[in-house]
Amino acid sequence: MDVLVTPTATLQGELGALSSKNYTTRYLLVAALAEGTSTIYYPAHSEDSDAMRRCIRDLGAIVEEDEEKIVITGFGRHPKPVDKLDVGNAGAVLRFLMAIASLCPDVTFINRYPDSLGKRPHLDLIHSLTSMGVDISHQEGKLPITIKGGQPKGGHIQVSGNISSQFLSALLFLTPLLEEDSEIEVLHDLKSKVVVGQTLEVLQQAGIVIHADEDYMRFRVPGRQQYQSKTYTVQGDYPGSAAVLAAAAVTQSNVKLHRLPVHSKQGERAVVDVLRMMECPLTHDNDIVHVQGNGKLKAVEFDGDHATDAVLAMVAAAVFAEGTSRFYNVENLRYKECDRITDYLNELRKAGAKVEERQSEIIVHGRPEGVEGGVEINAHYDHRVIMALTIVGLRAAKPLVIKDAHHVAKSYPTYFDHLKALGAKVEWIEGV
Template sequence: MNAQKPELLQHPIFVAPSNLMAAQPEVPSSKYYTLRYVLAAALAAGESRIILPALSDDSDALFRGCRALGADLEWEDEQQQVLLIRGSGRPRATGPVTINVGNAGAVARLFLGLGALLPDITFVTDHPQSLGKRPNRELLEALTQLGVTCEGTGVEGCLPITLHGGAIRGGKVTISGARSSQYLSSLLFLAPLLPDGLEITVVDGLKSQPLVRATLEVLQEAGIRVEYDDHLLAFRIAPGQQYQARTYTIPGDYPSAAALLAAYAVSNDPASELRLSRLRPGDEVGEALLQAFRDMGADLRVNGEQVTLRGGRRLRGFELDGDPVIDCIPVLVAAACFAEGESVISNIESLHYKESDRINDLCAELRKAGCSVEPQEDAIIIQGRPQGVEGGAVVDGHNDHRVLMALAIVGLRSRRGLTLTGAEHIAKSYPHFFEELQRCGADIHPVTPQA
């Protein structure tokens, strides 16, 4: 069931300065919703169908985890567009369980909560320099409050992690929302399966609220009742609930669309027109993302689920509260590098704790390309260069798909192109991203080693 790796990712790649042409690429399915719907289906007793799930390295980790918790997954079609899931009703295992979560942070965290229902489960990663460095301390502290014995690595609770649970009942728990909303989502998926239910109090604020609302939306569709306040800081989940088998259709992925939109937004050619479909209107992340492109002056039109963006516009500097579109920030920074004037993207401190440090690492690589970017603890300040940047450098993706997308966009508008190392990590969420850019007219080719 592994997502097939494109041949282009076998070596470093060169992104040459390119003019993009009119194109209608297919947007990948939403990673956010694939994770949540597949998980809800795996926890339901009976058969569910997932139509158009995302296919990526993260999806592979998700499918492995669901099987380890007792669900059966198989494709109904050779095109891998419909996934049949026979759920287990709750995590079940007779002996110790080990799950390799790959480089999928959200998968790891949501499964950590459900793993508390098993007597002995260990989470490992084969990406120690990326996911292996991401903190889980706050979530492990919350699980400890519920009676789980948690064995994490280091003071921040990094992987590998072993949990000894199985007999937890629920009750009341406090969780910090300062660094990640995934901790809260993990508890929300766990809560209906606890004999005494769960009351959750969120402290220190809550990052990425749109993704918590996505969790609540999916839980409701799966038949789970959750009571919560308007600020998403207090939740009550009654005991005795069961996930219901359903058919779910996955919408298009806005963070992936953001990369394509940014590539066209920075184009100087008004003939470069991008048309994207299957982008659900009213999506909270999507609406904030599209507004950001409007604020920078992009030629953007929306008609139902179709979004069209035409290049050739002079972009302008803008200010953005980045938290609602946190996974789109690297490509928005890349676009701002070619806008006129200063752009300030703030409220993004959580980017320090992603697959890479998406503030400092991203800015270090953009500076190699000739961009004027200033990293701060909670923001990135960009001095735009509408005339373009020099390029001609070797830049690294830091094991991070979002950083790779941003660097590719800059390479397209540089004078001498960019060589990207670590390009294979694009497969985490969008395995065919570089091939898609090629079909849009980009000159991208592998850099093969000299004999």
């Protein structure tokens, strides 16, 4: 399905923020790795979190759900042997479960999205797991991937951190369950350190002890630990909310977004600071972000590695800012569902934006007067690109058609419903 985005001058209303996808997937996993029964309140509903639900069920967890919560009886360190796992298009779920699947005798992760997740590299994690005694068959580091495990060994483990922090997080979930103590050494640079902080926060809540160096480049993990069954509450999702906040910033708006903790460990919380730097009128108190946008923004420079999943939305806002904005240290955007630098900027140019790319930078020459629009653009099956292009469509002179926009469901199934509730003119249309 495609979406038609018609220019919209004003947004107004209040929304409860979407629940955090990152926290939901992590809570689901640690609940499955506990042997008792855990409860998760306000879990996210998205393709990613649904993939984790489906896979932990396949691995032996009992999952019961109502409108408010999920109750999970876990399998501990003994997942049920299973032949195949289908993670859909969820890269983090794949990588976390590649580590856990090493406790199983023989599991194949299938490839249903050859043009998206099927193109993403996982060699860094494969090298780490192989060094732990796990036999892995793969296609040059890509799906389908078969893991023949059963007896992974701890000890000194190295993992590269310069493509994704998810490889490190995967090892942090696995190593506490092993017989041996482990020391994990991160090689090269570590991308998205704030997301590793979320993993460590969830592990601590689950009763796991991990000793981390301050720079997150070395971790000491005692073995023979047990995940404890707990009750968790999922906070609001800053990555998805970034797109709603940016939409409010580029329009005449009076928008309140609830359930966004001021002191959240989500790196994408920085979207609030960036919009302030862009001189967008807003307040952030009592877990409510209140934007009273006037459509006037100033250019900004920002280190995007601190807020990877909010960068595209901030770039979309910068399209309409006065001056030239620069988002740097963002090379890891190239290794997502699509190349979120080259692919995204190509689509922005079609819409009339003035943008440049470097290997690890996005440069935006703002057009406060707006962009032309009036074109059909390709979101490359990427939920973050879909959300960001929608923001641009709200300030275009002519409507935009975003192809295959249903893929927004990967993280934010109700995104367009939420925008409509604020007055945005967006509608589903049949793809040609």
